[in-house]
Amino acid sequence: MLLLAVAALFAGFIDSVVGGGGLVQIPALFNALPQESPATLFGTNKFSSIFGTSNAAWSYARRIRMPWRTTLPAAMAAFACSYLGAMAVAWLPVAMLRPLILILLIGAAAYTFARQDFGAVHRPQHRGRREFAFALILGGAIGFYDGFFGPGTGSFLIFLFIRFFGFDFLHASAASKVVNVATNLAALGFFVPNGHILPVLAVLMATCNVLGSLLGTHLALRHGSGFVRKAFLGVVGVFILKFAYDSFA
DSSP states (O other): OHHHHHHHHHHHHHHHHHSOTHHHHHHHHHHHOTTSOHHHHHHHHHHHHHHHHHHHHHHHHHHSOOOHHHHHHHHHHHHHHHHHHHHHTTTSOGGGHHHHHHHHHHHHHHHHHHOTTTTTSOOOOOOHHHHHHHHHHHHHHHHHHHHHTOTTHHHHHHHHHHHHHOOOHHHHHHHHHHHHHHHHHHHHHHHTTTTOOOHHHHHHHHHHHHHHHHHHHHHHHHHHHHHHHHHHHHHHHHHHHHHHHHHHO
């Protein structure tokens, strides 16, 4: 219980800044509770994560001007398509995605590192129907990925919000939390009614996840996009190492 509480605290901190909390929390759950079914562990993880992510989204919304015209359509599309992603698990092996995700992560890290001004200034692009359409496409694609596979969803969202909508790192991180809440809700709509959750542990981890989220959002808001950029590169670097190990070890 203590190990999982600490893991949830750290996961909430990482996830509130750049996403990727699942990289900490999911392995901790599988290592600590090997006798439980994967569905129950994923359900417990989602329950814990949604509280930290919701807190981060609320904290950002109170302190910065949220890009709702882009964020809300993306969140709605992500919510709907996460169900499709979950259904796709039945006929498309997850292992097929690992090399592709590794390539995408390397590309995102290289692009961010090479362009020092990437995500430094908040210059929203697109308006009207074009903005709405792009948001639906981005949200739908990420929602499908999160429902099907999941790791790195928050980091991919941040990169895409910057690359295609002109956000800075701080606004992209804030917008990604709203979309993440939507995808987590969709997943919990399956896990909770089917009993795939450990209630006492889930509440404990949710509490710790929120505490970590409070610290992470405080630092992100205090230090701005430069801090989020460095954290983003660090977390994506860890993801690259993990996916490389899983794909070729």
